[in-house]
Amino acid sequence: MHEGIWYNLPRVQKETFERAFLDVWEDTVEMPAINAEVMGLTGEVMHNLLGASKWLAEFDSMTMSELNRPGTTLKIRRLSTPSTVKSGDENATNFVWFFQNKDFSWVEFGCAEETNVMSPLVSPLSSSYDIEKCYESQKWDTMEVSITDGVFELSFTSMKLTHKSTQEEMKVRRRPECARSDVNHLRTKNQVELSVTSKEFRDVRRFLFRSLKLPEIVSIKRVQNPELWAAFKKRQDEVSSDYSSDELLNIHTLFHWVEKNMVEKICSSQFEWKHQCEEVRSLCDQNVVLFRSAEFHHTSCPSPSVRDHRLLVFKVLAGKIRTASDTSHPECSTTSHPECSTEVDNEFLPDRFMKNDKRDYCLEYIVEM
Known part of the structure; x- marks a missing residue:
């Protein structure tokens, strides 16, 4: 609220607030400065109201203060869909x-x-x-x-x-509540087996059903690695700041099968080119390949034994989609604000997504079948 009027926060600041607010352990969150150059008229208005500095939002008091000028405090409020106890709508908030x-x-x-x-x-x-x-x-x-x-x-x-x-x-x-929120992945480094009766288990299983025929699931484990997940979210914020407020980040849930003896290493340090089977490595020129379908091993690998392998479920920041023949998008780099793009095998219905920046993806779940 500024001078009695409520204003909507820009998308990047709003999403930063929401990710932290979902975590009951968090008291505050530092929201990034307004980048007026990439936001058009909305950015100009917000820049005039909030300036170019960062602000600290406090959840208990629902206020935010300018970090560079202590004492400058504004009221904030969070609106949501109706509570589930008042509405049976599927978009209600629990x-x-x-x-x-x-x-x-x-x-x-x-x-x-x-x-x-x-x-x-x-x-x-x-x-x-x-x-x-x-x-x-x-x-x-x-x-x-x-x-x-x-x-x-x-x-x-x-x-x-x-x-x-x-x-x-x-x-x-x-x-x-957010069943598959970032909050879970930011917990202490661990692999947490999901209860078969939990909503999170059902959500992951439902997603697997889209490309697996009646999978017999032994277990689903949530991967919690705060360092890797924070790097992925930071990368998402960096890319967001270069987009207009209406542009999508193009985030996907993708798969890869690996031998079970590789899982601990991947959970600890990140999935890399060397963790893929030889058939996949030969296709990707030292890029990581992630697959839209969980059934990829039937066509891309020599039918690995399900018992000796684990299905990895990744959250992937795809950004701009391009094919190998498309030279209009530069390769991703490791500079502070590189353009995020993904090479795919088919522009309209891709099966393979190739990434060379490991900040663009993060392991969410391990499925044993």
């Missing part, structure tokens, strides 16, 4: 409630068996979803919540839990 434990970790209400939520005004509650129903009803400002440490009063106004006896306080946060 909000999740958390409290901060004594060890400063954030715990979702209803996740632990000993967590139990109570209210004399509504039926007994036991989940984040039920707290959201009480919150959205706007009938009460507080409710009682029972967790391991005792009975607390949850205030929807202050967003705090207050112990009924000791007056000890704990923070409470309400954040939107």
Whole structure:
């Protein structure tokens, strides 16, 4: 808000805010400076309002402050689709409630068996979803919540839990859920096996069904490598800053099969040309090749044993699509703001995507079948 008027943040700043806001562990986010040269009239307006410096957004107070001029503070607000407790629309937002434990970790209400939520005004509650129903009803400002440490009063106004006896306080946060959000991949380096009953597992499996015929999935593991994922998101922000606000980054989910003994190395240091089978390496002149179809090994490799291989699922920043015969786009480089492009085998319906900048892709999931 500036002088009583609400303005929409530009896309790059908005997406930077959203990625951080999805993570309940984050208190603030530093938003990139406005690049007016590539944004046209919108950029001029934002540059006049916010200048050329970076701003720090604070989620609890919903304000943002100019880093170069402490004391310059503006109100911000976040709008979303209706909550799932009020709308059955497929685009509704599922909000999740958390409290901060004594060890400063954030715990979702209803996740632990000993967590139990109570209210004399509504039926007994036991989940984040039920707290959201009480919150959205706007009938009460507080409710009682029972967790391991005792009975607390949850205030929807202050967003705090207050112990009924000791007056000890704990923070409470309400954040939107995103099943396949960046947040998961920014957690401590690890491989986390997904529960077969989770929405994330179902989403990945549904995507696999598009190119695999009735796959027998043994497990799906989420790859968490904060360094590699942060590099990928930084690259995405760099490319975004060079585009107009309406231009798409052209992000794809692509596949590659590898021998299972290579997986640990790839998770640790990134997927590279040398990790591909010999048949694929011969096609790509030291570029990484990623495939639109998870079935590629039937045609591109000598029928590897599924038992001895793992299917890798990548998030890929394709940018501008070109073929080998197209010389209108320069090759990607490692300068600060290179043009991002991807060489494909067919401009209109590509099967193979070739990349030579490893910042343009990042491993999301490992599938065992």
